[in-house]
Amino acid sequence: MKKLLTSSLLGAALIAGVAQAQDTEHLRFGVDVPYEPMEYRTPDGDLTGFDIDLGNALCDQINAECEWVVQAWDGIIPGLLARKYDAIMSSMTINDERRQTVLFSDPYIKPPSAFFIPADSSIDTVYPESLRGKTIGVQRGTLQDNYVTDMYGDDAKISRYTTADDLVLDMDAGRVDIAFLDFPVGKSTLLDSKDGSYKTVGGMISEPEKYFGEGFGIAFRPRDKDLAERFDKALATLKENGTYDEIYDKYFKTQQ
Amino acid sequence: MEQLNGWFTELLSGNAIFTANTLNFYWNGLVTTVQLVFLCLLIGIFLAVPLAIGRGSKRPWIKWPIYAYTYVFRGTPLLIQLYLVYYGVVFFDGIQDTIFWVVFKQAFYPALIAFTLNTAAYTTEIFHGAIKNTAKGEIEAARAYGMSKPLMMRRIILPSAFRRALPAYGNEVIFMLHASAVASVVTIMDLTGAAYYVYARFYAPFQAFIFVALIYLCLTFSIMFVFRKLEKRLLAHLRPRGV
Numbered sequence: 001m002k003k004l005l006t007s008s009l010l011g012a013a014l015i016a017g018v019a020q021a022q023d024t025e026h027l028r029f030g031v032d033v034p035y036e037p038m039e040y041r042t043p044d045g046d047l048t049g050f051d052i053d054l055g056n057a058l059c060d061q062i063n064a065e066c067e068w069v070v071q072a073w074d075g076i077i078p079g080l081l082a083r084k085y086d087a088i089m090s091s092m093t094i095n096d097e098r099r100q101t102v103l104f105s106d107p108y109i110k111p112p113s114a115f116f117i118p119a120d121s122s123i124d125t126v127y128p129e130s131l132r133g134k135t136i137g138v139q140r141g142t143l144q145d146n147y148v149t150d151m152y153g154d155d156a157k158i159s160r161y162t163t164a165d166d167l168v169l170d171m172d173a174g175r176v177d178i179a180f181l182d183f184p185v186g187k188s189t190l191l192d193s194k195d196g197s198y199k200t201v202g203g204m205i206s207e208p209e210k211y212f213g214e215g216f217g218i219a220f221r222p223r224d225k226d227l228a229e230r231f232d233k234a235l236a237t238l239k240e241n242g243t244y245d246e247i248y249d250k251y252f253k254t255q256q
Numbered sequence: 257m258e259q260l261n262g263w264f265t266e267l268l269s270g271n272a273i274f275t276a277n278t279l280n281f282y283w284n285g286l287v288t289t290v291q292l293v294f295l296c297l298l299i300g301i302f303l304a305v306p307l308a309i310g311r312g313s314k315r316p317w318i319k320w321p322i323y324a325y326t327y328v329f330r331g332t333p334l335l336i337q338l339y340l341v342y343y344g345v346v347f348f349d350g351i352q353d354t355i356f357w358v359v360f361k362q363a364f365y366p367a368l369i370a371f372t373l374n375t376a377a378y379t380t381e382i383f384h385g386a387i388k389n390t391a392k393g394e395i396e397a398a399r400a401y402g403m404s405k406p407l408m409m410r411r412i413i414l415p416s417a418f419r420r421a422l423p424a425y426g427n428e429v430i431f432m433l434h435a436s437a438v439a440s441v442v443t444i445m446d447l448t449g450a451a452y453y454v455y456a457r458f459y460a461p462f463q464a465f466i467f468v469a470l471i472y473l474c475l476t477f478s479i480m481f482v483f484r485k486l487e488k489r490l491l492a493h494l495r496p497r498g499v
Binding site for chain 2: 140174
């Protein structure tokens with residue numbers, strides 16, 4: 001009798017313990033900083049960025065407590081497999097090569113590209129007709145290059161630069177009418193550092209997939225299928241209830 | 257002809273890289289390269305003749321500035337000169353509002369200016385060397401005929417100097433063709449620019465660059481052929497007899 005009581009008590013405690021552990025599940029995310037605006041440190045040294053905010057919101061959604069582990073990029077997948085953390089959320093592009101070692105969530109963002117123009121430019125749309133005869137600057141061999149070559153190649157002149165710095169220099173000089181860049185790159189080199197003399201036009205562009213890829217995903221260990229599914233569900237919920245848009249706007253909205 | 261056509265279509269259909277579209281890129285690149293090199297050589301040679309004569313002048317205020325010019329342009333890499341002309345001019349405040357901007361807004365003319373200045377410097381030295389090496393006897397004979405200095409230059413020294421300079425100048429032409437590859441760094445779609453484009457688009461460095469290397473080889477062979485013919489004609493009197 002006593003024995004039975006003990007074992008049932010023990011069992012109850014165990015169940016309670018497990019239940020409690022499930023309540024405050026503890027998850028660790030691997031992240032490589034800085035990669036503005038996706039993940040970087042504030043001047044105080046705190047981690048911030050689109051990935052960090054979205055990751056924390058996702059954790060709230062699945063009732064988990066999240067911790068961020070900073071890990072250099074070249075060891076970020078080995079670190080996941082070695083259980084130093086449970087997932088990677090660090091602007092990782094989904095591709096087939098990585099799919100062989102890790103399990104990806106649904107894409108949570110496609111890195112957007114954007115057109116940049118001088119603040120006093122007369123360009124107000126980015127239809128091929130409105131860019132006819134203009135000079136579009138891109139970095140040679142990037143997805144932006146492929147995109148404008150196919151979309152605007154017949155109407156506009158395309159200048160291809162080796163580095164983004166050369167392009168910015170020629171934009172300052174007035175040789176380039178409009179630049180098509182990775183939004184974060186353009187933001188830091190044109191919008192932020194030359195305050196007020198440049199603006200974006202035509203909004204964020206991240207479609208079609210043929211040019212802009214599948215997007216960034218959260219990477220899990222292949223056996224953690226349940227966890228990945230829970231994150232996919234949480235992401236869908238956040239997209240529905242507007243939390244996702246809020247975070248997106250915080251990092252990617254620009255004053256037009 | 258039909259067979260050839262079919263063969264060509266089959267050849268193109270077998271690969272994803274050399275489509276009509278990319279071949280068009282190469283063709284435009286070829287046209288740009290030839291234009292650029294031909295123009296800079298043409299202007300360069302017109303600049304080089306008076307400069308070469310001045311380089312040999314006894315007056316220091318003619319001689320030394322020309323020497324300084326050739327020294328600077330032969331002593332620095334063409335790529336640096338191109339960067340200075342293309343990106344450097346932008347740092348003159350307000351150049352966008354002047355008439356010069358018509359020239360400097362495009363990438364073609366700054367490149368043409370840099371290339372012309374470069375080739376003119378080399379050509380000046382080549383011609384100067386040839387003028388200096390004119391046989392003493394020819395000059396003495398001209399003087400004995402009572403020729404004035406300009407007349408002597410025109411009738412005796414320059415014609416023979418040009419002939420002697422021909423092989424060295426042929427080399428300079430070929431060097432200039434190869435050096436023009438740096439034009440692609442300032443967004444000019446020359447042959448190398450086209451190759452870069454194909455390389456970046458298809459991640460196929462071998463096909464892209466080997467193809468462009470073959471085009472450069474063909475161009476070089478044609479230049480060599482022309483100069484070989486010219487030398488045969490103009491330097492006929494220097495060949496050993498009976499060969």
